[in-house]
Amino acid sequence: MMNPVSEPIVKDLVLVGGGHSHAIALRMLGMQPLSGVRITLLTEASDTPYSGMLPGHIAGFYSHDECHIDLRPLAQFAQAQLYLDRVVGLDLPNKRVICAHRPPVAFDVVSIDIGSTPTIPDIARALESSIPVKPIRRFLDHWDQLIEQVVENPEKPICIGIIGGGAGGVELSLAVQRHLHKVLRRSQQPPENLSLHLFQRGTVLMPGYSRWVSDRFYKILAQRGIHLHLGETVTEVQAHQVRCESGLTVACDYTFWVTQAAAPNWVKASGLATDAQGFIGVDENLRSLSHPFVFAAGDIATVKNHPRPKAGVFAVRQGKPLFENLRRTLSGQPLKPYIPQKRYLSLIGTSEDSDSNQHNAAIASWGSLGYEAPWLWQLKDAIDRRFMERFSQLPEMMQQPASTLTAQLQPESNSKIQNLMRCGGCGAKVGSSVLERVLQRIQQEYPQPSDRADILIGLDAPDDAAVLQIPADRVLVQTIDYFRSLINDPFVFGQISANHCLSDIFAMGAVPQSALALATVPYALEAKVEETLYQLLSGALKALHQAGAALIGGHTTEGAELAFGLSCNGLAERDRLLRKTGTQPGQVLILTKALGTGALFAADMQRRAKGRWIDAAVESMLQSNQAAAECLMQHQASACTDITGFGLLGHLAEMTQASQVAVEVKLEAIPLLAGARTVVEQGIVSSLQPQNLRAALKVQNWSKVSDRPESALLFDPQTSGGLLAAVPAERASDCISALQLLGYWQSRAIGGVLPSTSSPEPITIEL
Template sequence: MGARRAVGFANTALMQTPMPITKDLVLVGGGHTHALLLRRWGMRPLAGARLTVVNPGPTAPYTGMLPGHIAGHYSEDDLSIDLIKLCRFAGARIISGAVTSLDPQARQLHMPDRPPIAYDIASINVGITSNLPDLPGFQEHGVGAKPLGRFATKWREFLLSDQPREIAVIGGGVGGVELALAMAHACKGSAKVTLIERAALLPGISDAARDTILRKLRDYDVTWEEGKEVAKVTDRAVYLSDGAAIPARFVVGAAGATPHEWLSQIGLAHQAGFLSVDENLRTSDPNIYAAGDCAALPAPRPKAGVFAVREAPILYHNLRVALSDRGQFRPFKPQKRYLKLISLGAKSAVADRRGGGLHGPWVWRWKDWIDRRFMNKLTKLPEMTAVSLPRERTADLAEALGPKPMCGGCGAKVGQDALSASIGGLASGARSDVTHLPGDDAAILTNGGSQIVITTDHLRSVTEDPWLMGKIAANHALGDIWAMGAVPQAALATVILPRLSENLQRRWLDEIMQGAQEVIHAAGAEIVGGHTSQGTEMTIGFSLTGLMDRPAITLAGARPGDCLILTKPIGSGTILAAEMQMKARGNWVLGCLDLMVQPQGEAAKCLAEAHAMTDVTGFGLAGHLMNICEASGVGAELNVGSIPVMEDALELARQGVRSSLFAQNAATRAKMTAVSSAQTDLLFDPQTSGGLLAAMPAEMAADAITTLRKAGYHAALIGQIIQGPAHIIAHAP
């Protein structure tokens, strides 16, 4: 397929009128069907629809490669579908968390620790579990084969332990047998593996394929118990109903498919917990669809990935019909027979179809090619390119536009030089009750005997999740209050929404303000009002006041000998730029966002005796440190190797990833002595909701860092203040 048009980038650049968003489509779960749907949506989105994905984490596993991963043939990355990259490609927002209930009447999804998520149309593709909740002792001493994350982690821990290699697999279907062979192979002949099946081993498999698999089980010395019920699981054994004990230090549940409990509690028709769907993949509620293993088809079929994959184009089409009220629904007609490729531990497999049982390394290579082709569809996505510029344009339009989309957050701000030139001379000194602090982002108002800090800040969206963006913007704006040692008092919100229907305006504002309110109330302040308007994209800001009962901590108090303390890692601008270019892994992005919502109020209390302090935001660590140096008339030394950096931000910097504000921030290099390197370049990386940078008396620094770390901050001693002039010496690691 051809290169995908970067719609958002092109519209912003060419000042086209964006289409209003009128409908919310929410995909619950990142299973195979939804992952393929996201790819299709990215190639052909539906105008007017906002697409949301809710998933417990940033990735979803491709279960076809799970036995190969357990056997050691694939890394976890090989079978992990990066949903954050897929959502960026599809123009969708992603919300990390597990849905615990759904209200069809209110059309809302419920999750722990955040407000409900509204939908117009929802689709559920959450797979199944293998947790055996009714088996005594299993929750404490066993692990389900699904979901993958916990199982893979427990398996790695077991392999690294010195426990006896005694393994029991509860469930003798294809999945259980594949895992038993994979674990036996990974243990290189040192394991005693037992399969336990309440009926007959390998139901639904041809005799030829079954004979091949049984021979391979014998080759690996895997034993099996057929027609046996499990009574309980302990930390040392699996006990059968006849009293027999099977020694086991690692117990895996692979006995059939267990639906997620909440699915049967939401008032929809279901079959033993699996949502009943019609031929169009609709549940008993016409606004809710379901696909994959969590759905029960009209004509029963095994829980196999082949059906989830083939449902994707049907679901994609039918959701578009439901949202647009145009066209005809397409029925899903699953085939009765399908090819089963079954792993045999080593790089060998058996092919079962129409009674055949072909097997050997060549079947593994065939299976491996099919599996990798599936993953390549979801990882090697068409490149995003901007639309061509108009033939008639100003001479420098292309230069101003730049080669890449503009970053969000502080990466979208105006550079320090332009800002200083514009506002540097605005303060007239006409009012004695207003103290302007050059270089600071706030001012001090005097009212009688009281001192009030006033500041404002706003952000271009870094995430399409309004609730999360509200939290990030609130924490970011509070940074100026905390950096001056003030106590937050009141806030006014300024919100620009993209064009939305009236119903969605309410939804977005509710989410934004609930997220912001959590942060601002926790800081001890009140939101007292605000202003809204519509524009091309979501932008959120706050004007804040803070109270002080002691002299403010400003930029101007740093003294030679002070230690420099930083409370958060740097690198958010690089990671966000990489995410926009689909070069960052999902877990890096989520880790970055988690740091953005970490409040700095407690950190400010730990640093209350600092001589000078600032929050590290748009100008980068070097720019904000230079502000301290210039205001205080001092220099600074940085130990670059001691500066905490967000996960893999350094690797991305080595690849040449830079925020769109980087070049302007790098002008600070003229006032520095530094060896050029990717690690040094991160000093100019714009930070969104960054940490506090404090010049602390040397005798207090060690205790301050200890206290900060106990409070959960990634605090570090990164350098010291030296005699002026204003200059930064950055020592290479």
Template sequence: MNPAYPPIRDLVLLGGGHAHALVLRMWAMDPLPGTRLTVINPDPVAPYTGMLPGLIAGHYRRDELMIDLVRLSRFANARLILDRATGIDRDARLIHLTGRAPLPYDLAAIDIGITSDLPGLPGAMDHAVAAKPLGAYAARWEAFLARRLAYPRVSILGAGLGGVELALATAHRLQTEGAKAQVTLFDRGDSPLPDLSARARRTVLGALSALGVTLRLGANVTAVGPSSLTLSTGEEIGSDFTLTVTGARPQPWLADIGLDHVNGFLATDASLRTSDARIFASGDCATLAHDPRPKAGVFAVRAAPVLLHNLRATLSGQPLRPFKPQSDYLKLISLGTRSATAEKWGLTVTGPRLWRLKDRIDRAFMDRFGPYPAMPTPPLPSPSTQGLTAFLDQRPLCGGCGAKLGPGALSTALATLPLPQRPEVLSGHGDDAAILATPTGVQVLTTDHLRAFSHDPRLMARLAALHALGDIWAMGATPQVALAQVTLPRLGPDLQTRMLAEVMEEAAATFRAAGADIVGGHSTEGAELTIGFTVTGTAARAIPKHGAQPGDALILTKPLGSGTILAAEMAMAQPDRLMLGEVWAACIAQMSRAQATAAATLAPHAHAMTDVTGFGLAGHLLEMLDGSSCAATVRLSDIPLMPGALELASMGQASSLQPANLAAVSWRMTAPDDPRALLLTDPQTCGGLLAAVPRALAADLLDQLQSQGHDAAIIGEVAAGQPHLTVVP
């Protein structure tokens, strides 16, 4: 967001369908000043359905047809909320979500797609997979192929165009895998593919026969079992994989929000606006009331520019524009092999060249979400101070712990501070938190804050709270109270109120879950969102950072990699064959995991404990060794890593703080030339606990941690000697 034009209204896009994906890309190239853009989607990636048959047939990799909504939202400077909408309160202008509090909007658009499941068919929800949404289907299909059945039996319910394409793709893939497959296509009707011309229908039915697909018409499936189907005649048919492609079914909640609809599909006027002027709709979940069209992605793609124009026009008080869909469209039907049939205006052509045409069209669409154009950087004024250009050419400043000062600068500054003189202060400058003696034990006091790395203030509040609690848990203390320090970016009054409410609501819930309360704080306006907390806790005794003993085992309770992943996401990296959005979502899930149970398990037995945060595992372990006058060995093969972190580090992605972390420890660390060693100095946000525990107890403690859901591991051991870290493969 350009700080010169603070947002004053909220535009929320529900769903990451084709139309919304294109709107996001076009918005990025020309954002509307004064509007904050938010995207809500349950998954970090959205599939391009046109390439689904090619994926099932084995012609495409999964990553080739997935739109990375995390990268796209970063490019569009939009807030991405990974959640599912369940309803809209139009009077209060609130969108209800599955996993978080309702979200306010000023203007909304809906593009949430459809489903093809059969909720009324006994057993279908448990034993069948729906073709839509695509993501779950693709994952289940790959898992089925991995079983390597010698005689796989696949049943597909619904012999419409989509079902036929998937039956052809399925049969081709299983043949190429060398399986003697039985693929059966069921339909209640007696006339398959009624929307195709007679010639195109004959071509497609011939392709089914050539690939050995059995077509059963007039077949009424009455139940789905774990390995069979039951027909209305009582006949039972074996099925190892059952797919439902029975036509479009809208998300049920759309019919319950008081908008005009046609059988659950939102009815829109020519401008794509629903019966509520503040809500637009497009894609398969909507229908043009005056001019209905088939559920085909081509119409969503064509509607995107009109939708963008009308959203901007509504926000800026300009006239709307009508969407005029074409009367017919080119139907390109994949035939399983690298061949296709094309039909338009009653004309039909078939052959490999048609598949290549479809492939070019599909890849051209996905290329729009490949490398994004770099936004121009304003030139430096001339003259400027020598060295400024080189300084600005460094890695962009990261958020989270990656934005902290390097350990060298910090230790130099702290060296000038006098030692504490008050007798109740039991800690020094290097401890995780201040330790104050009390009549019943100790009170610990810490403070921490995070520079935002996400446009989602609720997410940042939760992570900042958990990050601050880390020091309390690392000392074996019970959280008590917290004070908040919040810096909001410049916003309009309504958005300022909304953002601060989101921050405080989420922070309060997070601290309450940890047994603490927010009792006050301070807020201010600044250049960007920054959230911090001062937290107190109580304990009978504090677990020190020092105190590790030779022979102790080292337990780490979370995998490493958050700094690298967050840096790659902020840089909109595009790793080969790796969906950055999915890597980022998995990283956020790890960061969101509280360490209270881990601390409670380790604290009674730990000789020393700390949390792994900004200085990385190597930096914080060396702090432990310095205070304990010991050495340590860690094994790279035993250190858990977040999915995708190693691949990103190997391609040069790293936090802006990582070089300073490496410089601070490299002279005291012996490590092999191994890309995994790069992640030992990766700054962690909401990192895990690192504990030195008696070797005899380590295995049992690890079992307890893993049973609690922590991805913990024994990564090494403490040894006698001068403080030094030895890293082995």
């Protein structure tokens, strides 16, 4: 949920990437918050892998959760907005981050921590079997698919090539072999079904490490049957073949790239000063050499006069000085230099081929020294787990007096804050100049539908009110909804809100025509209000335009927190309206989306929901019900409602009362969002749950099912939930198949409609 704003927003700090340095900086920002600074974390995924535990994860020693930092609760702890998208550029003159799938994100100060990617030839990039280890998230997706294929066909021999004989390639080779050997043993297949080939351009394994470490790993790899190809330069990778400059050719089903690190092309193209490899050049303050409002850390940065290897240890060490210098630059204080250490302890796991993590070993490297022992793995394991605990066990936020925090900001910002005395009534409206600029920007990206002749006066020629034409053969369907933000991304919230508000139109069988917006944006300087409103309306217009509806006006105010809603208009044929009164005995009840958004976001507020659960819930809420409504009508649905605030049972009770029927619901058939059952088992429910529980009075056998954890989700209030429709029994199967083909893959038949009874409890729940 968006955090209430106690003081106006005067500065925007945008963190691009969820790397180790940013994770540490976010934790420190949560413990030492900066009043008046809005923080935005812009990253591709809601969790980020910890590189120190990645080989152990590949080997099978660690689960996904054990080796990934969950960025959603971390961002919430830091009171930061979390935007999930891929960055494709920087507009430095206008201080904007350019994204792949959302509007540009404005900043005053930006920090970049996006890691690096291996350098691979163009011919290999297009091959599904050629997989770079970075970005790590994509590599892990491929790795999981590979494991599934081996599990399904363990008798089929498989050959894997790993290109790059540095520490990363060596560790990966041992980890891959260990995990796949374990899979083969479980399937009673010989380990010889797997062959591994490691290609290294140089004649020495693990250059940069001591000769003892290099020789020791050479022996380990050879002893375990991994084929070493030293002094071999890979020149060509085909679908199932690796070819080297020497003429060596090896048949490989999959090729993993762990070669020299590279930076994405957009970094240099943006105009930032970079080194010869394209990495961002920074000074000893981790600040860009060319743009003082840009900071960088981790693999993507090269510290001038202090070049270091691309290793996770430096990203971890840079977290604290990065936080300190971000805080200082925002408050106008002198920056503090950071000098990376020249030598560091490296602990490299050997992925022993055993069924126990405790029997693993590691090799320590310190300068010219090296040592191998099982206790070194235990030391590494303890260090890594302690590091991860910093993000899974977040402390209570340390609130500082507002005056102290405000004093940290630059003097010109302080004077502006003092002048921001907010009025009520119409004095709370957003200024006309802000509105004009926002509307100009969003109309360029989302031009109004040109075929809407029934909108006589709208935003293209604004007046005191909009004017609509209602066709003579249509009826007007109207609905309104408005609520506080449940997610700290105004662009995504705008889409969710619009989908939610339009759902009533779809549930009635109507076609959206137009909408009026009602928005409340947090107190801020004028430029910050404009940015928030731009992101919010851009999201709403994206959803409206997908539905073919036009935004024709609205009202905007400032307040303590973000809120948004729409008054929507739709057109329908009178005799084709879908109403709750149309439910008939013998029909099948179809639900098009899974339940659980209320409980999941209640858990998210308490930082007890996993980021991937919220990701799945957001994905569901971003799915419009328009295509589902059209599909239901094509399959002769006679009644429909959308599942929103009253929960499934509340809305189902309305249908039974309106149609004077009874229904039988199959509890196990009801789809649930990932994590929803887990959070209700922990006693976490929405604040509206107690009121919705009154619908239990309509359930004939409630005492027999009330102890089932999932039964609580029958009362869970949904935001942008699915449609519940009554469809003829003979059309139900085809309807569900069609819905799933349209992308509503969790559509289910959840029960049937029965004749009315004299009982005041028309609902029966089957286990």
